[in-house]
Amino acid sequence: MEYFLELFFGGLTRGSIYALIALGYTMVYGIIELINFAHGEIYMIGAFTGLIVAGVLTALGFPEASTLVIALMCAVIWAAAYGYTVEKVAYKPLRGAQRLSPLISAIGMSIFLQNYVMLSQTSDFLPFPELIPQFGFMERFGSTMSSSEMVIVVSTILVCIGLTLFIKFTKLGKAMRATAQNRKMAMLVGINVDMVISATFVIGSSLAAVGGVLIASHIGQINYFIGFIAGIKAFTAAVLGGIGSIPGAMLGALVLGLTEAFATGYVSSDYEDVFAFCLLVLILIFRPAGIMGKEKTQKV
Amino acid sequence: MVQFFLTAGCDSVGHAVRKSLLAAAWFVFLTFPLMVIKVNTIENTVVWRWENMGYVAVSIFLGSFVWRWLLARKELKEDNANEETSAEKLLTKVQSHPVLKYSALAVVALLAGLYPQVxxxxxxxxxxxxxxxxxxxxxxxxxxxxxxxxxxxxxxxxxxxxxxxxxxxxxxxxxxxxxxxxxxxxxxxxxxxxxxxxxxxxxxxxxxxxxxxxxxxxxxxxxxxxxxxxxxxxxxxxxxxxxxxxxxxxxxxxxxxxxxxxxxxxxxxxxxxxxxxxxxxxxxxxxxxxxxxxxxxxxxxxxxxxxxxxxxxxxxxxxxxxxxxxxxxxxxxxxxxxxxxxxxxxxxxxxxxxxxxxxxxxxxxxxxxxxxxxxxxxxxxxxxxxxxxxxxRPQGLISAKRKIYKYNDTNTAGAANE
The missing domain is CATH 1.10.3470 (ABC transporter involved in vitamin B12 uptake, BtuC)
Structure with a gap:
């Protein structure tokens, strides 16, 4: 039972991180129908920025708790800036081009960003300082759930609630929903579509950066390559939930995280990534619209 | 030509320089943590590489001119997107003359054949x-x-x-x-x-x-x-x-x-x-x-x-x-x-x-x-x-051409593709 709970909370943590990344995928796809391949790289850049800022602050002798908050904020700011710039450079000039063009441009951007981080920082694994404080009251749970796992799950839940409220009740959220439904019509009623698209990239990138810093602090090391696998898995989660749907991405991420945790715990840990990919292939074949998505018929 | 290069997509040279400066400043901010700072979290040391900031600023400042120029050129060409580049024109020319075509092929074959000997x-x-x-x-x-x-x-x-x-x-x-x-x-x-x-x-x-x-x-x-x-x-x-x-x-x-x-x-x-x-x-x-x-x-x-x-x-x-x-x-x-x-x-x-x-x-x-x-x-x-x-250039270096059959008075097929 204890093993089961350990796996369950481990899966919940994974699922939370996938959810934070998957939201960016699903929001961008909902608005411009593009798989933003570079999104995983934004997550990785968020984690790296967090590491760098934390390193500088620790060297200056800041206390642990404020280091976490400042590192998180800086990571969010820079990841958002990268998301914004990537959209302006690689996707905006291609609006209205053939369907494959922005996708290939996104793959190129992803390769570029990975190598940019590798060359400007390092190609080795970097140890990430343990920023999330250890709470005394978590000790009674022993190995089933650690403090950092709790922090990750709770902050993800808060972020998801915040995002849902934002999309539902603010003016910008309304504009985003309108743009997702019909871009031309949104333009006609006076919505600045370019601004909405930029805002979507900024929000998605910020969420990914939060996930990047939290999970890096939990695992304790990062590498320039982490964005690739995390990105594909988060995309799987988004597809599983129904791409374009925000609650779907959260649900899909949870399902994927738990599936992976139990599969690696009870079956084999060698094939950890294979489970996610098989799940992806199976969903796309049998239910391409995902759990919460709606089937769309292609119009001429 | 120089004028067009400098002011592509802008009102005046001054406007273009301002735009480029802004872009350079933005990218300096963007690349600041990754390019300038390098931390070692085990020994708690920080290395500052300020020289990288200068490289980024200069290259983005110059690069943004090229970027705007290319964008403006692309917009100008939008109407005649199928225009050939000089390399493509040469290839088409070679291909449309049988003598040139076979002699070119022979040269390529000879080069390929002799390569490991040479x-x-x-x-x-x-x-x-x-x-x-x-x-x-x-x-x-x-x-x-x-x-x-x-x-x-x-x-x-x-x-x-x-x-x-x-x-x-x-x-x-x-x-x-x-x-x-x-x-x-x-x-x-x-x-x-x-x-x-x-x-x-x-x-x-x-x-x-x-x-x-x-x-x-x-x-x-x-x-x-x-x-x-x-x-x-x-x-x-x-x-x-x-x-x-x-x-x-x-x-x-x-x-x-x-x-x-x-x-x-x-x-x-x-x-x-x-x-x-x-x-x-x-x-x-x-x-x-x-x-x-x-x-x-x-x-x-x-x-x-x-x-x-x-x-x-x-x-x-x-x-x-x-x-x-x-x-x-x-x-x-x-x-x-x-x-x-x-x-x-x-x-x-x-x-x-x-x-x-x-x-x-x-x-x-x-x-x-x-x-x-x-x-x-x-x-x-x-x-x-x-x-x-x-x-x-979404069509790549050498764009693909569809085979076009032209019917003219001498009843010969027009320019064939590859």
Whole structure:
């Protein structure tokens, strides 16, 4: 039972991180129908920025708790800036081009960003300082759930609630929903579509950066390559939930995280990534619209 | 000209300079943590590299002029997008004169034939790997360029061919020449097996599924140690034998080179014939508009499957050649990067164009070989070039041309394509 709970909370943590990344995928796809391949790289850049800022602050002798908050904020700011710039450079000039063009441009951007981080920082694994404080009251749970796992799950839940409220009740959220439904019509009623698209990239990138810093602090090391696998898995989660749907991405991420945790715990840990990919292939074949998505018929 | 370059997309030179300064400032901010700071979290030390900030500022300031100029030029050209570049004009000119065409072909054939006699072993080896990439590029070109299916797991078929030869050679001592067609057939079978369920998906889903499939194959190769020898790979694979005679390392490299030339000529012949056939036209039509295509009575699934399977069969054969050439393979040779390199060859060279793919492979594989000092920047440049090509020249270096039949008074067919 204890093993089961350990796996369950481990899966919940994974699922939370996938959810934070998957939201960016699903929001961008909902608005411009593009798989933003570079999104995983934004997550990785968020984690790296967090590491760098934390390193500088620790060297200056800041206390642990404020280091976490400042590192998180800086990571969010820079990841958002990268998301914004990537959209302006690689996707905006291609609006209205053939369907494959922005996708290939996104793959190129992803390769570029990975190598940019590798060359400007390092190609080795970097140890990430343990920023999330250890709470005394978590000790009674022993190995089933650690403090950092709790922090990750709770902050993800808060972020998801915040995002849902934002999309539902603010003016910008309304504009985003309108743009997702019909871009031309949104333009006609006076919505600045370019601004909405930029805002979507900024929000998605910020969420990914939060996930990047939290999970890096939990695992304790990062590498320039982490964005690739995390990105594909988060995309799987988004597809599983129904791409374009925000609650779907959260649900899909949870399902994927738990599936992976139990599969690696009870079956084999060698094939950890294979489970996610098989799940992806199976969903796309049998239910391409995902759990919460709606089937769309292609119009001429 | 200079005036246009300086003020492209702006009101005046002053406006342009302000814009560029702004861009430089933005990128200095953007790259500040990653380019300037380097931390060591174990010893708690920080290294500041302020000089990088200057490099970023200067290069972005100058680069933004080029960027705006290219954007403005693209907008000007929007109306006559099919305008040829000077290189393409030259190629068309050469092709339309039979004398020029055959003499050019003869020169190319002579150069290719004499290459290993003139250059040393090292150069020949580099050329062989370039030829392997050309064949891979042409195979992927069928899938991506002609049929418009974005396949990001192409390397999986390549891996299957390579491992098939390596394993059969290790266990049963089966020779290269038997395995070459078998590798192709295995690639085809795998292509059909993967293609059958996933080809119903829309373009971007297909990309991600093939990417996942490529990773699955690599992970299996890495983890199924009993069969594939795991991450340590398989070594001592036989080089191809000439009529049962085993050759020394020099002779067999030269032999390998001629085998690759033969395979390349065969590939070019097949792709060229395919592209102008009924199937090839169906692929192009599918790429342009699926629904219209179905309305015209083309079997969508069958046509796509054929493209997928044919593309995969070349990857399988190239895999066999790769295993025989390097005599050692391990899963690290078949990562996503390999797929990305092959894809960038096709994209940068020109999707759907045979000459484009050849030019792309020569540029992307040979140039980095001779610029060893910049080897680490190779993937960085590939990524950047992929984005730039998509933004400014989506048709690639040498664009594909559709065969146009012109009917005129002398009753001769007009300019043919490749």
């Amino acid at each position: 250059f040393d072993l090292y150069q020949t080896n580099i050329m062989i790997s370039c030829l392997v990439y050309i064949v891979l590029g042409l195979g992927l070109n069928i899938v991506v360029g002609l049929a418009g299916l974005l396949d990001l797991g192409y390397v999986a078929f390549y891996a299957v061919g390579a491992y098939a030869y390596a394993l059969c050679n290790m266990h049963w001592d089966i020779g290269f020449w038997y395995m070459l067609p078998v590798g192709g057939v295995l690639g085809t079978i795998l292509g059909v097996m993967l293609g059958f369920p996933v080809l119903r998906l829309r373009g971007d889903y297909l990309a991600i599924v093939t990417l996942g499939f490529g990773e699955i194959i690599r992970l299996i190769l890495e983890n199924w140690g009993d069969v594939t020898m795991g991450p340590s790979g398989i070594s001592n694979i036989d080089r191809p034998a000439l009529f049962g005679v085993k050759l020394g390392i020099t002779d067999s490299t030269i032999y390998m080179y001629y085998i690759m030339i033969g395979l390349l000529v065969f590939t070019i012949f097949c792709v060229n014939r395919l592209q102008n056939s009924r199937i090839g036209r169906a692929w192009l039509a599918l790429r342009e508009d699926e629904i219209a295509c179905q309305a015209m009575g083309i079997d969508k699934v069958k046509t796509k499957l054929l493209a997928f399977a044919l593309g995969a069969s070349w990857a399988g054969m190239a895999g066999v050649v790769f295993a025989a050439k390097t005599t050692f393979i391990n899963p690290a040779s078949f990562t996503f990067w390999e797929s990305a390199i092959i894809l960038s060859i096709v994209v940068i060279g020109g999707m759907g164009s045979i000459r484009g793919v050849i030019a792309g492979a020569i540029i992307l594989i040979l140039v980095p070989e001779y610029l060893r000092d910049f080897a680490e920047f190779r993937m960085l440049l590939f990524g950047a070039i992929m984005v730039l090509v998509m933004v400014f």
